[in-house]
Amino acid sequence: MPRLGQRMRFGIVCGFAGLWLAWGVSTSLGADGGHASRWIAGDAAIYLELSHASPLLDQLLSDKYQNALTALPGYVQTTRSKTYKQAIAELEHVSKQLGTTWQQGLRDLTGGGIVLAVEGEPGKSARPILIVTPTDPAFLTRTNQTILDRAREKANSQGKADPIQSTDYRGITGYEPGHGAYAIVEGKLVIVDRLKTLQQVIDRVLDGAEAGASLADDATWKARREQAGDRQAWGLVRLDRLRELDPKRFAFKGDPKLPATFLFGSWLEVIRKADWASAALSWTDAGLAAELTLPTPPSGYPDALKGFVPPQGRGATQPVNPPGTIASLSLWRDLASVWEARADLFPPEVVQGLAKLDGVAGQFFGARDFGTDVLGALGDEWRLVIARQDHSSLKPVPDMKLPAFALVVDLKPGDNDFPQRLKVAFQSIVGLINLGGVQSKSPPLELGSETVADVTISTARYMLPKTPADAKEPVHSRHNFSPAIAQVENRFILSSSVSLARDLIQTFKTPAKPEDRTLMVEANGRELADLVEINKSRLVMQNMLEKGHNKTQAEHEISVLTQLLRYLGLARLSVQDSAEVVRLKLNLDLAN
Structure with missing residues (x-):
């Protein structure tokens, strides 16, 4: 299936309307007989619509989004470029002739909605189709004529030929502005x-x-459209159709890699086998919500993937959120089944590499078999x-915070020896770190323990120097780490810091x-x-060294990054595996 870039871009550069339309994609939800989906072929591979353009435009044009x-990268430079300024000037000139602003003009042009579809046949160029329904058809006609007059006036003043060719077809005038074609129908x-x-x-x-x-008569399209409900944006991709059009690009095959397979094993299978994928989006002052849905394989999952899909009614527990949580993940995985x-x-080379883990298990877990006795002793949560840490409590306080x-994993009941083996493995790893530290002249880690809420924490802290370090010398980032392990009932905690282990112990006192x-x-x-703000001085220095900025430029760049992170607020992502579909949901609680 050929790339659509050049042929799709003409809709943006063909004039004032194109520039307005570049902000968004939506669709009219008026009477069924006039719905734009009836103008699209039933075998279209891609269909996108936005049913409520104004709320989306309000968000796109809001100060908080524009500031974010x-x-x-490159946004400020783009807005300062000559090309951008000329485009804005052209927008404002045409808007004035129409007696409106370009923002309101965009709302009027897209008030009835926009549909974007892609059709095609194997071996032929793809056919993108964009259909825009204005609030007032008369305004669309005036806008088009104003753009035509403006383009021809400029061409005439420069001694050039008419830049837009027009052709009559069945009583409707079609225009060709260089790339592509358009008409008011x-x-x-x-x-x-x-x-x-x-x-x-x-x-x-x-x-x-x-x-x-027509696409409006297609059973899959109708079912998915009804399921989506009243969303600002909705789309359907016919994956089976894409495979027909370009098998090489859309077969989604390749050598399985260890990290990708571990994280996405069953979901990769879904993408390879699914006939369709639908997506929906809503964006309000409260935040942004997006949803992606794909059908499960028609014949079910192969036995090799049973370690990736929880039984019906089961799944991961809610992510834990101790004080200062930046990110928290909770995943259901039966690693013993995955290993089996x-x-x-x-592929064979990866399997051979995994075989080395049996040797590691023998060294650290008392000759236990890695699959049966190590992974088999771990739960599926x-x-x-x-x-963030309370860095003021660290001794010494590192320069880079x-x-x-x-990492928290559940242990299966009944194997009382395994938790002790984990503790011994922790001590052995600390010993190996100390051996490596001798060569780099790093201070050794001292083993210790403490008790919090009747739970014993095994700790490892870097030995403090006998004499205070030179105040002018930077404190090494290693002092951010004080490795620790603990067990709260059937939950085993491996933490990079004692303070986080303490917080998790308190959190797990309330089971989820x-x-x-x-x-x-x-x-x-x-x-x-907040973490970026704490490290601002170091990040500014690093920015100056790596990018050659002066201090003012570097401080501005770090401040803008901080502003963007605060705007993004709290993000939540979840994946649900049901018997019929896999549903991915993303919610962003954006800052007001």
């Missing part, structure tokens, strides 16, 4: 890749699509936590119930922004 954009703006596609759309509108020939099926999941992180989701992730932009 300044943190994106029954009060809607239709923008396509070439004149032939435009004529096909006009034929469908004037002749009426045969029963079952490794020959079916990974895995949690990862990243949190890093967050703490912890399993949810019906396989993966849950939370990320707090405000907490991360």
Whole structure:
């Protein structure tokens, strides 16, 4: 399937309307007979719509969103460029002629909605179709004529030929502005890749699509559209159709890699086998919500993937959120089953590499078999936590303040020897770190222990020097780390810092119930922004060295990054595996 870049761009550069339309994509939800989906072929591979353009435009044009954009690489430079300023000047000039502003003009042009679809046949160029329904068709006509007059006036003043060719087809005027073609058809703006596609759309509108020939009659499209409900944006991708059009690009095959397979094993299978994928989006002052849905494989998952999909009604527990949490992840994974099926999941070279883990298990876990006796002793609930530390309590206080992180895994009951083996393994690893530290002249880690809420924490702290360090010398970042382990009932904690281990012990005093989701992730932009603020002086210095900025420029860049992180607020991601579909949800509680 050929790339659509050049042919899609013409809709943005063809003039004032194109620049307005570049802000968003939506669709009219008026009477079914005039719905833009009836102008799209039933076998279209991609369909996108935005049913409520104004709320989305309000968010895009809001001060808080525009301010957040300044943190994106190159955004400020783009807005200061000559090309950008000329485009804005052109927008304002045409807006004035129309007696409006470009912001209000955009709302009027897209008030009825926009549909974007991609059609195609194997071996032929793709056919993108953009259909825009204005609030007032008369305003669309005036806008088009104003753009035409402006373009021809400029060309004439420069002694150039008419830049926009016009062609009449069945009583409708089509325009070719260099790349692609467009026309106003029954009060809607239709923008396509070439004149032939435009004529096909006009034929469908004037002749009426045969029963079952339009996308609006497609059973999959109707079912998914009804399921989406009243969303600002919604889309459907026919993955089976994409595979027909370009098998090489859309077969989604390749050598399975260990990290990708471990994290996404069953979901990769879903993408390879799914016939369709639908997405929906809503954006309000409260935040942004997005959802992606794919069907499960028709014949079910192969046995090799049973370690990735929890039984119905089971799943991961809610992510833990000790004080200062930056990010928290909770994942359901039966690693013993994954290990058992490794020959079916990974290529031979990866399987050979995994075999070395049996040797590691022998060294650290008393000759236990890695699959049966190590992974088999672990539960299916895995949690990862990243949190800010109270750096003032660290001795010495490191110059670069890093967050703490912890891995929490459930232990299966009945194996009382395994927790002790984990403790011995922790001590052995600390010993190996100390041996390596001798060569780099690093201070050794001292083993110790403390008790919090009747739970014993095994600790390791870097030995303090006998004499105070030179105050002018930077304190090494290693002092962010004080490795610790602890066990709270059946939960084993491995933490990079004692303080986070303490907080997790208190958190686990209140048990959480399993949810019906396989993966849950939370990320707090405000907490991360606070960490950036704490390290601002070091980050400014690093920015000056790496990018050659002066201090003012570096401070501005770090401040903008902090502002963006605070704007993003709290993010929540979840994946639910049901018998019929896999549903991914993303929610952003944006800062007001």
